[in-house]
Amino acid sequence: MRIRVVNPNTTASMTAAIGRAAAAVVGTGTVVEAVQPTMGPASIESHYEEALAVPGLLEQVAVGERDGVDAIVVACFGDPGIDAARELASGPVIGIAEGAYRTAALLGRRFGVVTTLRRTTGRARELAERYGCSSLLTEVRACEVPVLRLDDPTSGARDLVVAECRQVIANGADAVVLGCAGMADFCAAVSDEIGAPVVDGVSAATLLAESLVRLGLTTGKHGEYAAPPPKPFTGMLAPFALPDTRVTMGAGA
Known part of the structure; x- marks a missing residue:
């Protein structure tokens, strides 16, 4: 099992400490990947910083999806971007709060x-x-x-x-x-x-995420947390546009 623990700020020493805390509590066979965004604030202590941390957080969630991780932990006590992360991730997403x-x-x-x-x-x-x-x-x-x-x-x-x-x-x-x-x-x-x-x-959310994976449970995808509809994004957010993954049935199907 692989759990991606995302520190939404860009301070490497904090990411390392978060990774140690998460790795200390998981079971044998579970790998913790502690990561941070490539962009965003050094710490999150305001609504402004929290808002600007979310794109970097979602960047790391998307990388985790591409790499096949089993669960995501959002390691900031404001639980920033949780709803958006649950729309993107196929596995469970738990915020530390x-x-x-x-x-x-x-x-x-x-x-x-x-x-x-x-x-x-x-x-x-x-x-x-x-x-x-x-x-x-x-x-x-x-x-x-x-x-x-x-x-x-x-x-x-x-x-x-x-x-x-x-x-x-x-x-x-x-x-x-x-x-x-x-x-x-x-x-x-x-x-x-x-x-x-x-x-x-950090420890509590990591263990909850691990437990949900072991139970074979994840976020329900038939309502609010379904994948976002595809549409164009412009400017510096253009790379965040999602591909259209819907299956189109042929006329003879």
């Missing part, structure tokens, strides 16, 4: 989220509602560390994440979701330090 939320829902009555910047907390709440988890969400806390400083030992990011996670548990949650793919390396250490379950979305 959805993977983390659905996993945390199994660990207790309620859970909280610790993310990077305060400006991203609205999307975390919005996705909880989309995935049917808003009634389980106690709070979304921000440690106010930019994504690209999460792996900087001088930033104090890990200590800030631990402090916010500890507060989530103190405020009544049973588990904590880490709201950024760049926090994947922290997960086990943070859980040990606060003495409560901490969910990394």
Whole structure:
């Protein structure tokens, strides 16, 4: 089995960390391919950056389809481009926010989220509602560390994440979701330090994707997630036009 884990930003060190987190949890015989776009922002911390990350993400989904991967994981906590990726991919597509939320829902009555910047907390709440988890969400806390400083030992990011996670548990949650793919390396250490379950979305989404493939299940293709209709694209998006794969029956058929 091959799972393509797409980091929608273009920072290679984060892609490598995401790949390590995903590879650490899969079963024997499952290969993790951690990749990043050839274009797009270095990190995703705004609606603007998220929108501009989607073409590069879809580029990598298309490459995965061409290469015959079995599943796609979108490794950004905003789950950018998920619906479009599901239209393109023949296998299951899981975003790390959805993977983390659905996993945390199994660990207790309620859970909280610790993310990077305060400006991203609205999307975390919005996705909880989309995935049917808003009634389980106690709070979304921000440690106010930019994504690209999460792996900087001088930033104090890990200590800030631990402090916010500890507060989530103190405020009544049973588990904590880490709201950024760049926090994947922290997960086990943070859980040990606060003495409560901490969910990394990269690991959770990768295992969910692997499970769906083993069950022989994928996205339903008879409605909203059918392949997009072929049509011309212009300008710099011209390469994203899809071929017409519909079968035309002959008059004598």
